[in-house]
Amino acid sequence: MISLNFDQKAGKPLKVLCIGAHSDDIEIGCGGTILQLAERYSEVEFHWAVFSAIGVRESEAQHAASLFAGQRLKGQLLKSFQDGFMPFAGADVKAVFEQELKNISPDLIFTHNRNDAHQDHRLLSQLAWNTFRSHLILEYEIPKYDGDMGQPNCFVPLTPEGAAKKVQFLMEAFQSQRTKHWFDESTFQALMRLRGMECNAPSGYAEAFYGRKLTL
Numbered sequence: 111m112i113s114l115n116f117d118q119k120a121g122k123p124l125k126v127l128c129i130g131a132h133s134d135d136i137e138i139g140c141g142g143t144i145l146q147l148a149e150r151y152s153e154v155e156f157h158w159a160v161f162s163a164i165g166v167r168e169s170e171a172q173h174a175a176s177l178f179a180g181q182r183l184k185g186q187l188l189k190s191f192q193d194g195f196m197p198f199a200g201a202d203v204k205a206v207f208e209q210e211l212k213n214i215s216p217d218l219i220f221t222h223n224r225n226d227a228h229q230d231h232r233l234l235s236q237l238a239w240n241t242f243r244s245h246l247i248l249e250y251e252i253p254k255y256d257g258d259m260g261q262p263n264c265f266v267p268l269t270p271e272g273a274a275k276k277v278q279f280l281m282e283a284f285q286s287q288r289t290k291h292w293f294d295e296s297t298f299q300a301l302m303r304l305r306g307m308e309c310n311a312p313s314g315y316a317e318a319f320y321g322r323k324l325t326l
Contacts, residue, residue, distance in 0.1 A: 111265075111309065114326075116151065116217060123153040125184075127216035129238055131230035132162045132193060133171040134284045137178055139250025140220045142268045142276040142302065142317050144178050149272075155184035157214050161196065161203065161234065163188040166286050174283035187211070196230040203233060207241040216245060223249040223320055227256035239322075248319040253292070253301055262318035267311035273302050 116124050126147060130136035136144075136158065147154055156179040163171040168188055175186050187210060196203050221238040222231035231252065238247055248264060268276070277298050287293040299315075306316040 114324075123155045124151050124218070125155055125157065125214060125216040127157045127159065127211065127214055127219045129159045129211075129219065129221040129234055130161070131196065131222065131228070131234050133160055133167040134174070134280070134287060135222065135231070135252055136160070136220065136250075137174050137276070137280055137283065138252055138298065139222070140248075140317060140319070141178050141279065142272050142315075143220075143266045145272050145275055146266065146268060148179065148182050154182055156182050157184055157211075157216065158186040159189075159206075159211055160187070161189045161191045161206070162193045162230065164190050164193075170284050170286060174279065177279040177283055185214075191230075194230060197233050200233065204237055204240075207237045212241055216242070219245055219247045220250055220319075221247060223251055223260065224322075225258065225260060226252065227254065227258040228252070246324065248321055250317070250319055251301075253297060255292070260320070262305070262320050264319040264321040265305060265309035265311070265316045266319070267306065267309060268302065268313060268315045268317060270313045270315065273299070273313065273315040276302075 128136045158175045160171045171188055175183050191199055219238060219242055222235040224235040226232055235249060277295050302315040305318040306314045309316050
């Protein structure tokens with residue numbers, strides 16, 4: 111497999127923008143990759159944007175970002191759009207991209223898969239592509255009842271320690287979600303194990319993404 115690495119210029123950190131509709135989306139979709147980037151690159155900064163972080167989910171989002179990004183967390187944007195209604199507030203959502211995210215000028219963007227069954231997820235993916243036209247965008251996947259898992263074309267092999275830490279942090283940060291029977295360790299481990307098998311990861315674990323447009 112071909113490995114993609116980021117050039118790091120002295121004094122210029124690698125800027126990573128993580129976009130999620132809901133408080134746990136970023137961590138579920140690319141938490142392991144974030145941990146790996148933080149370990150691999152000495153100069154990297156993460157920008158977190160969560161569009162529906164209301165009530166207890168706001169504090170959970172703050173805690174999760176501190177766990178996954180740590181001191182590399184450069185900025186965190188938490189909004190209070192209603193879950194499931196973002197397409198009906200499309201103008202206001204788009205304004206966040208144009209007025210608060212565009213100037214970050216990231217090197218790498220993580221966002222939702224454009225074919226995700228959840229309407230909020232699809233909208234954010236579309237707006238990410240509308241806003242960042244000359245950037246590297248990787249679309250992550252979120253397991254759900256809709257059965258919308260696809261065939262990703264970009265894989266990030268994880269270490270066993272990184273995969274375990276991702277699950278540990280998810281369970282610690284999002285206590286409000288643990289009443290949902292799908293939100294458990296086996297769900298997250300199973301998906302990473304499946305993607306790890308597909309890309310023949312040495313550890314057996316990986317996260318997968320959709321790379322729609324890449325410049326090599």
